[in-house]
Amino acid sequence: MITFAGVTKRYPDGTTAVDDLHIEIPTGRITVFVGPSGCGKTTSLRMINRMVEPTSGSIAIDGRDVRAQDPAVLRRSIGYVIQQAGLFPHRTVVDNIATVPLLLGWKKAGARARARELMELVGLDPEQAGRYPHQLSGGQQQRVGVARALAADPPVLLMDEPFSAVDPVVRTGLQDELLRLQSELRKTIVFVTHDIEEAVRLGDSIAVFRPGGVLAQADAPERLLAEPVDAFVEGFIGYDRGVRRLSFFPARLLDLHTDAIVGEGAPIARAREVARSSGEPWLLAVDGERRPRGWVAARDLERGAVGSVDAVGDLDLVGYGHVFTVATDSLRAALDAAVLSPAGRAVGVDEEGRVVGVVAQTDLGSAIWAVGTDDAPTTRPVGRNG
Numbered sequence: 001m002i003t004f005a006g007v008t009k010r011y012p013d014g015t016t017a018v019d020d021l022h023i024e025i026p027t028g029r030i031t032v033f034v035g036p037s038g039c040g041k042t043t044s045l046r047m048i049n050r051m052v053e054p055t056s057g058s059i060a061i062d063g064r065d066v067r068a069q070d071p072a073v074l075r076r077s078i079g080y081v082i083q084q085a086g087l088f089p090h091r092t093v094v095d096n097i098a099t100v101p102l103l104l105g106w107k108k109a110g111a112r113a114r115a116r117e118l119m120e121l122v123g124l125d126p127e128q129a130g131r132y133p134h135q136l137s138g139g140q141q142q143r144v145g146v147a148r149a150l151a152a153d154p155p156v157l158l159m160d161e162p163f164s165a166v167d168p169v170v171r172t173g174l175q176d177e178l179l180r181l182q183s184e185l186r187k188t189i190v191f192v193t194h195d196i197e198e199a200v201r202l203g204d205s206i207a208v209f210r211p212g213g214v215l216a217q218a219d220a221p222e223r224l225l226a227e228p229v230d231a232f233v234e235g236f237i238g239y240d241r242g243v244r245r246l247s248f249f250p251a252r253l254l255d256l257h258t259d260a261i262v263g264e265g266a267p268i269a270r271a272r273e274v275a276r277s278s279g280e281p282w283l284l285a286v287d288g289e290r291r292p293r294g295w296v297a298a299r300d301l302e303r304g305a306v307g308s309v310d311a312v313g314d315l316d317l318v319g320y321g322h323v324f325t326v327a328t329d330s331l332r333a334a335l336d337a338a339v340l341s342p343a344g345r346a347v348g349v350d351e352e353g354r355v356v357g358v359v360a361q362t363d364l365g366s367a368i369w370a371v372g373t374d375d376a377p378t379t380r381p382v383g384r385n386g
């Protein structure tokens with residue numbers, strides 16, 4: 001655990017960058033420092049590895065005051081990743097990654113072997129080992145930065161806006177990769193960002209800072225979204241926090257309907273019966289394996305708009321859009337699928353892609369209302385993808 005006890009940092013020009021920070025950062029989890037520009041996130045992060053020294057208060061890692069340790073030695077036990085990776089431009093990828101093992105006195109061959117292992121771990125092509133940083137994309141450079149920080153297997157990893165210089169698609173990929181790595185490595189990660197989306201996606205806990213270097217709230221993301229402590233935090237986490245909060249509730253909470261599903265081989269007359277008895281405006285056609293095929297509008301069956309077609313599968317089916325996986329996805333994924341569905345209904349499938357049932361936007365509305373009352377179970381993480 002990393003403990004900040006009453007830490008204040010005042011710069012000589014009188015700026016209070018961090019003001020009386022008390023926070024406990026749990027071992028093996030991702031803690032995100034988030035807040036608007038200039039609120040002391042980076043300063044707080046850098047006090048952990050003594051790149052910045054506090055004016056008052058103390059920081060301890062597993063009970064040991066960081067000031068009791070030589071800064072150079074301390075930094076070798078703490079990985080550090082910064083924006084735009086901060087790679088050495090005249091060293092190859094493999095030598096960039098091997099930097100800390102070499103500093104620790106490893107033999108060159110051993111350090112390079114370790115570097116190659118890490119390239120694989122962070123998803124870099126081994127063929128890029130001999131390239132120089134400028135020959136890589138921004139996303140690849142960030143991966144090298146992460147590999148370099150992990151090279152000596154430090155228990156603590158500090159990450160200062162590591163993904164903010166890459167485009168949103170690459171960024172999402174890097175976030176996924178970090179979550180995957182973390183599920184294997186279980187490092188104590190402190191991650192700085194000014195992006196609340198990123199914080200909610202990555203953080204096991206989130207510390208929101210306000211201008212003046214004051215900690216406004218530190219909580220698990222679902223709690224932060226549900227119960228911001230004040231107007232500043234509420235404003236910072238944004239107006240759509242209700243929707244984002246749905247990421248923390250499992251889709252398996254939903255009551256799925258199965259009474260408006262027909263096999264694609266069913267005769268039209270049978271489909272008409274199913275539509276009438278279910279009272280549903282849309283029927284979902286499924287194939288012999290119960291995989292979705294598309295929607296049929298009940299009113300088309302009634303109007304005779306189906307012409308001389310015999311079976312449901314011969315109709316011009318309306319695309320079913322994207323589906324959600326009932327066992328692993330969140331309510332947010334189900335809502336997204338329903339909103340984008342031309343039938344206003346989302347199709348829930350099992351892990352083999354077979355239809356479990358269907359949920360309409362209106363039913364989702366009641367489920368969402370129920371989670372708003374806090375009597376629904378939460379799980380974490382739910383897919384972690386929102």
Ligand SMILES: Nc1ncnc2c1ncn2[C@@H]1O[C@H](COP(=O)(O)OP(=O)(O)OP(=O)(O)O)[C@@H](O)[C@H]1O
Nearest residue numbers: 011013015017036037038039040041042043044194
């Ligand atoms: N060396 C310095 N001398 C004087 N003031 C500084 C120094 N470094 C940072 N500051 C000030 O301390 C405050 C906190 O800065 P810090 O970099 O920690 O904020 P931040 O939350 O990380 O911001 P950003 O998101 O913009 O990186 C700011 O007002 C900044 O201008």
